[in-house]
Amino acid sequence: MSRIIDTGLEELSATLYRMGELAHRAVLTALLECLEGREAYKEVHEMADTLLVTADHIEDKAFELIARFQPVASDLRTIKSYMKIAYDFARFGRYALDISFINKRLGGLKNCEEWINSHVKNMSEKALEMVRLSIESLKSHDTQLAEKISGKEKEVDKIYFEFLDKLIKSGATTKCAVSSVLIVRYLERIADHATYICESIIYIATGQKVVLR
Amino acid sequence: MAVKFDIQNLNAWFGLKHVLKSINMKIEENAVTAIIGPSGCGKTTFIRCLNRMHEITPGARVSGKVLFNGIDIYDNGVDPVMIRRKIGMVFQKPNPFPMMSIYDNVAAGLKLNGVRDKKILDAAVRRSLELANLWDEVKEDLNKSGASLSGGQQQRLCIARALAVEPEVLLMDEPCSALDPIATAKIEALIRKLAENYTVVIVTHNMQQAARVSDYTAFLYLGELIEYGPTKQIFENPKHELTERYLTGEFG
Numbered sequence: 001m002s003r004i005i006d007t008g009l010e011e012l013s014a015t016l017y018r019m020g021e022l023a024h025r026a027v028l029t030a031l032l033e034c035l036e037g038r039e040a041y042k043e044v045h046e047m048a049d050t051l052l053v054t055a056d057h058i059e060d061k062a063f064e065l066i067a068r069f070q071p072v073a074s075d076l077r078t079i080k081s082y083m084k085i086a087y088d089f090a091r092f093g094r095y096a097l098d099i100s101f102i103n104k105r106l107g108g109l110k111n112c113e114e115w116i117n118s119h120v121k122n123m124s125e126k127a128l129e130m131v132r133l134s135i136e137s138l139k140s141h142d143t144q145l146a147e148k149i150s151g152k153e154k155e156v157d158k159i160y161f162e163f164l165d166k167l168i169k170s171g172a173t174t175k176c177a178v179s180s181v182l183i184v185r186y187l188e189r190i191a192d193h194a195t196y197i198c199e200s201i202i203y204i205a206t207g208q209k210v211v212l213r
Numbered sequence: 214m215a216v217k218f219d220i221q222n223l224n225a226w227f228g229l230k231h232v233l234k235s236i237n238m239k240i241e242e243n244a245v246t247a248i249i250g251p252s253g254c255g256k257t258t259f260i261r262c263l264n265r266m267h268e269i270t271p272g273a274r275v276s277g278k279v280l281f282n283g284i285d286i287y288d289n290g291v292d293p294v295m296i297r298r299k300i301g302m303v304f305q306k307p308n309p310f311p312m313m314s315i316y317d318n319v320a321a322g323l324k325l326n327g328v329r330d331k332k333i334l335d336a337a338v339r340r341s342l343e344l345a346n347l348w349d350e351v352k353e354d355l356n357k358s359g360a361s362l363s364g365g366q367q368q369r370l371c372i373a374r375a376l377a378v379e380p381e382v383l384l385m386d387e388p389c390s391a392l393d394p395i396a397t398a399k400i401e402a403l404i405r406k407l408a409e410n411y412t413v414v415i416v417t418h419n420m421q422q423a424a425r426v427s428d429y430t431a432f433l434y435l436g437e438l439i440e441y442g443p444t445k446q447i448f449e450n451p452k453h454e455l456t457e458r459y460l461t462g463e464f465g
Contacts, residue, residue, distance in 0.1 A: 207450030
């Protein structure tokens with residue numbers, strides 16, 4: 001027999017999956033803009049707004065479930081974590097908007113030195129993989145999958161610092177240096193939030209508060 | 214933690230029915246310990262073993278040790294009446310003595326123990342009613358029948374009656390299940406207050422009540438102690454699959 005709280009939990013997780021997919025699309029769109037020189041600020045802005053509104057909606061729904069059902073054990077851990085993950089997804093949207101704004105304000109990286117473009121592209125691919133991994137872990141509640149993010153996070157951090165070191169010595173144009181530094185910084189933050197999501201998945205499943213960073 | 218009860222390999226039977234199976238647990242002094250579990254899991258039997266009330270039922274039997282302040286209450290030579298005075302019990306249904314006044318209900322235990330001095334009795338009645346958060350509501354009506362009070366007041370009267378003989382422990386068997394939410398909230402607040410000076414063990418079907426009032430929670434299932442620990446841990450992160458399933462309402 002299914003419990004009446006299950007309807008609410010299912011609604012929450014369905015909304016959260018949709019958020020995840022939208023957040024992924026927002027980040028991808030913003031990065032393509034910067035790397036390939038398209039203009040999609042308005043589109044990214046709308047997605048970021050939707051993510052914020054949806055995160056609020058998830059929080060309201062989670063509060064309602066707490067008030068109505070006084071959940072405990074894995075139910076309580078799930079609700080707490082879903083609120084956190086909704087915030088993480090909203091942050092993806094916010095960083096996507098920030099990246100898109102760089103393109104709008106400073107121009108993207110399309111006309112920058114080849115090595116800058118390829119380095120940022122490489123880091124973008126890694127960060128997007130992490131976003132994907134966080135969404136898949138959420139869908140499956142698979143802790144082994146979630147744990148895989150740890151290695152990827154370290155890799156992104158490494159690429160990030162390597163890039164900064166190289167950039168300082170490179171004599172790149174100021175415009176390209178500023179744009180690329182901001183973008184890799186946001187990518188590094190996106191990678192962190194993807195990691196928080198994977199930590200939340202492990203918490204839901206096991207009750208253990210692990211640090212994968 | 215100061216240990217009030219150290220329960221070692223406790224078993225209990227009704228006739229041939231084995232209702233408690235090798236229970237081992239320590240109960241902390243001046244704390245609230247909640248016993249939860251589905252109907253028939255042995256919760257009530259368990260607390261009745263803590264003050265030797267189980268053996269009153271014909272055919273009932275106990276084995277194992279219940280060390281109370283380090284002394285086994287089942288040792289030969291231990292007086293069960295003395296034990297029940299030290300370890301009081303409050304029942305599911307408020308059961309004040311119906312033909313007695315409020316005053317006499319509270320004084321009954323002391324009178325049974327031979328206290329006759331009016332001043333001592335007056336002081337004990339007032340102290341117990343105050344402790345039970347009932348004094349202000351009944352101080353003008355001490356000669357009225359205990360049965361004239363509301364359900365919640367009657368339950369607090371029963372708590373006052375249990376407190377009058379100066380016990381160290383209060384065992385409570387579903388003390389709120391016959392009460393409305395307001396009366397329940399009053400009893401729960403009272404339980405927290407009492408835990409400052411008394412050891413409280415409460416059996417409850419209401420898991421949220423256990424979560425609200427207790428410091429420790431024990432989960433019994435089919436006569437076995439499945440999980441026991443700090444209430445925060447049991448309700449946020451139970452270790453045992455059965456506890457998880459019971460708490461989240463998958464069975465019960």
